[in-house]
Amino acid sequence: MIWVPIDQKRDIPFIRQVYTQIRTRILQGNLLAGERLPSTRQLANELDVSRNVVLEAYEQLIAEGYIEARHGSGTFVAEGAYLEQLHHTKSDPFFERDELSDEKDLIDFRSGLPDLQFFPRKTWAKLSYDVCMNSSHTVLSYGYPEGRPExxxxxxxxxxxxxxxxxxxxxLVITSGATQALTLVAKLLLKKGDQILMEDPVTRDIQTIFSTPGSILHPIPVDENGMRTELITPDFNPKCIFVTPSHQYPLGSTLPIQRRIQLIQYARATGCYIVEDDYDSEFRYEGAPISSLQGLDTDHVIYIGSFSKILSPALRLGYLILPPRLIKECRKLKWFTDLHTPSLEQITLGRFMEEGYLERHIHNMKKIYKKRRDHLVEVIEKRFSHQVKILGHSTGLHLVAEYQHTVFTEDFVKKMRDNGIRVYPVEDHAIEKGKHQNQMILGYGHLCEEEIEEGIRRLAECLG
Structure with missing residues (x-):
């Protein structure tokens, strides 16, 4: 007799439970080819279920080739249904313990997360409903690779x-978030062996995206004024330069006009492109908003932005602004990537912007995030006095804390995790290792003031 337990409390049909467990045992070799299975009546009695439950489960297994019925002899495991397991898997997935949160009290200082409780659901739902109900039926057909004109x-x-x-x-080309925009740029500009100059440190995802075509990354260090453009020499022969000039990630610096001009002059002299990722720049708390690099030179700058941090990552809406000579090829690449970004969401966002809701939302969220930023700075300074230098706190949803006598090793980060706090070393994003070991990224956009205070208390406890 095979053991096929039924869990009466699970919201999973009995037929599916029986089918899944027998199938798993066959794939893993616990039931061998040629082995006879219990009759449907016998198994139904053992499980205390209707015989029809077992009949339907057997019929599905027969239809998929796992078992075979032999007239007058019974039901047997079919040949060739065993799949060697490369990794151990649990044989009864329906009865695994629910992994409810051992981390429900975890305070996560992840950067780049907006506070989604303030997403304007009612306004978005109203506009979305109106778009869905009142748009032409052509909106439901295939769209444009470059995005909806609205x-x-x-x-x-x-x-x-x-x-x-x-x-x-x-x-403009509308994309499914900034990640797709960056991927399109990498495909558009780079091939194996091409060189790219990249500010360092920079998020690991961007390093991966731009190195995937087989290109060669040359790191250019970042200081308190962004990418050190004086280190870019004529010896390089890059296809593009990646930079986040308005709010460098992760260190938070802003590229001054002198360095912006140096970049543009270099791009003009060499014929390369500057890829400007306008990361997190809408939420600036000190001084006037920083103008884009693209506004200085439309022929050599590719501009990238998204709505993930302004509104919600779930919308998956981003965009590219391209120099004229790249537009046609980029539209073609977008078409062969996913045809187009979902149309209804695009039209809804267009309405959201045209009717002034986006600017009001940014204005309201800036006040909330500034208050949280101020509280985080205050708590850090109170807890650590003069032991910590705070970087990049004028803009965005995170800041960097630089400690005088601390190295954030993997073991140290694990110790903090065990103490209920998750932090992110800058060193994890460095191309050239060893220069940022005492710096930590602290995201605060999604944390309330009480969570910020408790998180820094736990951090201080770990630091002793």
């Missing part, structure tokens, strides 16, 4: 006004 027009107007970009709607 969103591109609204976005061009907004970016000219808020970020100082110089663009027309036809230069």
């Amino acid at each position: 969103l591109r027009q609204a976005l061009a107007r907004y970016l000219v006004k808020s970020r100082g970009v110089q663009c027309q709607p036809h230069q």
Whole structure:
């Protein structure tokens, strides 16, 4: 007799439970080819279920080739249904313990997370409903690889006004978030062996995206004024330069006009492109908003942005602004990547922007995030006095704490995790290792003031 326990409390049909467990035993070799299975009546009696439950489970297993019925002899495991397991898997997935949170009290200082409880659900739902119910049926068909014209027009107007970009709607390509935008740029510009200059440190995802074509990354160090452009010499022959000039990730510095001009002059002299990731720049708390690099040179700068931190990562809406000579090829790449970004969400976002909701939302969230930023700075200074230097706190949803006599090793980060706090060393994002071991990224956008205070208390406890 095979052991096939039924859990009466699970919200999973008995037929599926019987089918899944027998199938798993066959795939893992616990039931061998040629082995006879109990009759449907016998197994139903053992499990105290209707015989029809076992009949239907057997029929599904027969249809998929796992077992075979032999007339007059019974039901047997079929030949060739065993799959050697490369990793151990649990044989009864339905009866695994629910992994409820051993981490429910964890305070996570992850960067780049907005506070989603403030997402304007009612407004978005109203606009989304209206778009769905009242748009032409053509909206439900295949769309344009470059994105809906309604969103591109609204976005061009907004970016000219808020970020100082110089663009027309036809230069915009709407993407499924900034990650897709970056991937399209890498495919558009790079091939194996090409060189790219990249600020260092920089998020690991970007390192991966731009090295995937087989290109060669040359790290350019970042200081309190962003990428050190004086280190870019004529010896390099890059296809592009990656930079986050308005709010460098992760160190948070802003590239001054002198260095921006140096980058543009270098791009003009060499024919390369500057890839400007306008990371996290909407939430600036000190001074006027920083204008884009793209506004200084539309022919050599590719501008990338998204709505993940302004509104929600779940929307998966980002965009590219392209120099004219790259537009056609990028549209083609976008088409063969996913045809187009979902149309209804694009139209809804276009309406959201045109009717002024986006600017009001940013204005409201800036006040909330500034209050949290101020509280985090205050608590750090109170706990650590003069032991910590705070970097990059004028903009965005994170800051960097630089400690005088601490090295954030993997073991130390694990110790903090065990103490209910998750932090992120800057060193994890460094291309050249060893220069940022005493720096820690602390994201605060999604944390309330009480969580911020408790998190820093736990951090101080770990640091002794």
